[in-house]
Amino acid sequence: MSPGQTWNQVDLRPLEGFVYAVTPFNFTSIAGNLPTAPALLGNTVLWKPAATSMLSSHVIMELLLEAGLPPGVINLISGPSAEISAVALTHPDLAGVHFTGSTAVFQQMWRTVAENLSRYRGYPRLVGETGGKDFVFAHQSADAQSLAHNLLRGAFEYQGQKCSAASRAYIPDNLWPEVRDQLADGVSKLQVGDVADFRNFMGAVIDKKAFDKISGYLADAKQNAKIVAGGGARGDEGYFIEPTVIEAPSADYRTMCEEIFGPVLSVFVYDDNKWQETLETVDRTSPYALTGAVFSNDRQAVREAMVTLRNAAGNFYINDKCTGAVVGQQPFGGSRASGTNDKAGSKLNLLRWVSPRSIKETFVPPTSYQYPFMGAE
Numbered sequence: 001m002s003p004g005q006t007w008n009q010v011d012l013r014p015l016e017g018f019v020y021a022v023t024p025f026n027f028t029s030i031a032g033n034l035p036t037a038p039a040l041l042g043n044t045v046l047w048k049p050a051a052t053s054m055l056s057s058h059v060i061m062e063l064l065l066e067a068g069l070p071p072g073v074i075n076l077i078s079g080p081s082a083e084i085s086a087v088a089l090t091h092p093d094l095a096g097v098h099f100t101g102s103t104a105v106f107q108q109m110w111r112t113v114a115e116n117l118s119r120y121r122g123y124p125r126l127v128g129e130t131g132g133k134d135f136v137f138a139h140q141s142a143d144a145q146s147l148a149h150n151l152l153r154g155a156f157e158y159q160g161q162k163c164s165a166a167s168r169a170y171i172p173d174n175l176w177p178e179v180r181d182q183l184a185d186g187v188s189k190l191q192v193g194d195v196a197d198f199r200n201f202m203g204a205v206i207d208k209k210a211f212d213k214i215s216g217y218l219a220d221a222k223q224n225a226k227i228v229a230g231g232g233a234r235g236d237e238g239y240f241i242e243p244t245v246i247e248a249p250s251a252d253y254r255t256m257c258e259e260i261f262g263p264v265l266s267v268f269v270y271d272d273n274k275w276q277e278t279l280e281t282v283d284r285t286s287p288y289a290l291t292g293a294v295f296s297n298d299r300q301a302v303r304e305a306m307v308t309l310r311n312a313a314g315n316f317y318i319n320d321k322c323t324g325a326v327v328g329q330q331p332f333g334g335s336r337a338s339g340t341n342d343k344a345g346s347k348l349n350l351l352r353w354v355s356p357r358s359i360k361e362t363f364v365p366p367t368s369y370q371y372p373f374m375g376a377e
Contacts, residue, residue, distance in 0.1 A: 005364045011357040014042030016121050017095030019353065020088045021045050022081075022109075024101045025052040025206055026161050032060050033344055034098045035074045038353040043095070045074045048084050050101070052206050085109065090116050096125035096353065100163075100344075103130040103259075103288075103337050125352050129163065129332070129339040131259045132290030134322045135282050135312070136169040137305060139296035140272040144175050146319070147295045148182035154293075154321030155265035156190060156243040159205050163338070164291040164315065164323035166265060168256045170282060172272035180228055180247075183265075187229035187243045204238040205262055211239035214262035217255055221246045225253060228267070251281050259288070275301065279308040290334030291325075293317035314341050 002008045019038040023031040035047040049057035061076045077084060088094065089112045097113070099106050106128040113124055136154065138147050154166030171179055195203035205211050215233045218241075222231065230244035243263045248256045255266040270278040282292075292313035294305040302318055309316070314334030315325055325332040331346035333339055342349045 005362065007361040007363070009359040009361075011359055012041070012354040013357055015095035015125065015353060015355055017093035017124075018044045018046055018091075019096040019098055019125075020085075020094060021047045021098040022085075022101060022105075023047070023049045023053070023057065025050040026158065026163075027100075028053070028056045028060070030100050030344070031057045034100060036064070037344070037349055038096065038098060039069070039073050041350060041353040043353055044072070045098075046088055047074055047076050048081065048088075049076070049078070051078075051081070054078055085112070089113060090119060092119050092121060094120055094124050095122065097127065098353075099126075099128040099130075101128075101130065106130045106339070122355075127340050127342045127349065127352050129290075129334070129342075129344060130337065131261075131288055132163040132165075132167070132334065132338050133257065133259050133286035133288045134164055134167050134291040135286075136166050136293045136295065136322055137279065137282055137309075138169070138171045138175060138179075139275065139294065139298055139301040139305075140172045140174050141298040141301065142175060142295035142319075143297065144178040145182060147171070147175070148179045148186065150293070150295070150321040151179075151183060151265060152186045152190070152243075154323050155245075156187075156202055156263045157323070159202050159241065160243075160263040160265075161205060161210070161261055162323060163261075164325065164332075165261075166293070166322050167260060168285070169265060169267045170251075170270055170278055171267055172275075173269050174272045176267075176269045180245075180267075183245050184229040187245060190243050192240055192242065202243060202263060204240050206239075208235070208239060210262065211235050211241065214241050214260060214264060217258075217260050217262075217264060218244060221255060225249055225255065225266075230263075251278075251285060257285055276304065276308070279305060283309055283312045287337040288334065289313055289336035290338035291315040291317070291322040293320060293322040295319055311335070314338065314343075 021035040023034050035045045190201045192202045193200040226247040228245040230242035232242040234240050246266045248266050248268045251268045296302050327345035331343035333341040333343045335341040
């Protein structure tokens with residue numbers, strides 16, 4: 001607003017320094033978004049992709065340059081992550097961090113920035129999307145068939161290696177027998193193999209480290225829980241994990257609480273008379289708050305879930321799987337241990353990469369220091 005004889009403007013300036021963009025292996029589009037969002041707002045970017053996604057990141061860099069991006073605006077760098085971060089995060093010109101990856105790594109980066117605050121020209125902007133332990137909560141009125149097939153998609157697409165994948169489900173005992181049978185039948189029909197063959201629903205997990213970690217959870221479940229479907233792992237020719245459904249002995253069993261990042265769905269069967277109590281359990285169980293879903297044909301139950309779980313998920317779905325957010329439709333991000341919830345792909349994220357300057361121009365400057373009220377009798 002420019003009232004009277006003044007002109008007010010807002011100058012959206014780039015940050016003073018460079019933005020350090022760190023991208024994960026599991027979504028090629030994120031590798032395109034994280035470095036380019038700050039660049040769109042005029043910032044220079046140092047881009048460090050995950051080592052397991054260097055080829056696709058290199059191709060994106062070639063595409064950007066071919067499209068006309070001036071050299072030096074986005075700078076792709078490869079090498080040991082710890083060594084690169086040791087330099088980038090302590091550099092006086094660090095102006096921001098745009099990160100997607102593990103919670104532990106982001107927290108370590110945040111600590112490093114905090115320890116070096118006096119070195120920087122300004123306070124760096126920290127934007128991060130990290131882990132998740134995403135839930136699907138079913139009310140006794142839910143449609144069992146729809147619930148089961150949404151769980152199959154939500155848990156096992158992309159081998160479950162995405163932060164929004166369905167990882168824990170809470171299913172009432174009146175629905176569990178039908179849902180269990182449909183899950184077991186669905187898992188038995190899911191094809192796992194080379195992703196170049198489009199008949200395969202799943203491929204291999206990303207590397208041996210992930211394979212070993214997920215295999216450890218499966219071994220524990222075979223001893224301390226119940227395997228409803230799947231449970232196998234074969235690493236002789238590629239790191240393949242079978243889609244697996246675990247019936248947990250309790251709501252606090254480790255696979256209901258810890259991020260696994262693989263094709264493993266853990267289910268806790270609750271007494272259908274303990275709806276509200278179990279809702280509160282969902283909210284307390286995990287430190288994460290990324291995505292979640294409720295399945296119900298009872299509108300009042302949907303409202304109760306939305307209220308009780310208001311802070312449990314940054315992306316909340318009703319009668320739909322808890323993954324598959326579309327840019328421009330469901331801006332993506334979560335809070336608590338899942339990140340800063342700056343909603344990548346939306347204007348909320350873009351605004352983090354500018355430093356606004358307010359400008360006021362007065363056309364008729366005062367000629368006296370006195371205000372009109374000072375002349376009153």
